[in-house]
Amino acid sequence: MSKLNLAAVLFAATFLGACIETTAVSTSPMGVSSGLQQTAVAALTKDFRDPESVRVRNVRGFATPYGDTIVCGEVNGKNAFGAYVGYRGFYIRMRNGVVKSTKVDDGEYLNLGTVACTQAANGQLALPSTDVPS
Secondary structure, three states, X not given: OOHHHHHHHHHHHHHHHHOXXXXXXXXXXXXXXXXXXXXXXXXXXXXXXXXXXXXXEEEEXXXXXXXXXXXXXXXXXXXXXXOEOOOEEEEEEEXXXXXXXXXXXXXXXXXXXXXXXXXXXXXXXXXXXXXXXX
């Protein structure tokens, strides 16, 4: 892909991403059962190179008044050389057992998982307005 095309794609992704209308919803802490953690980690790691070797830590849960279950924590997986890459923040939002959103820090600049989990821990999370009943 040429540099010009790449720049156009990045600009469009940034512009369109900024256009998603969000609504702030309250969150409250909740416990994370082993079954819920397994479901969340399976959804999170399905595209990892070696899902069986994934390690998670600092797992915590939150709930919204709209039935969302949020699971946050840190995940560490292996790269192509078989080495662990280091723990990165993750965020998974489910509603009625269906994964609605998954975010993982990229390890450099985009800490989307950590940002979303910090919002949830602070009691208010920005959700797409289409996911909030009127």
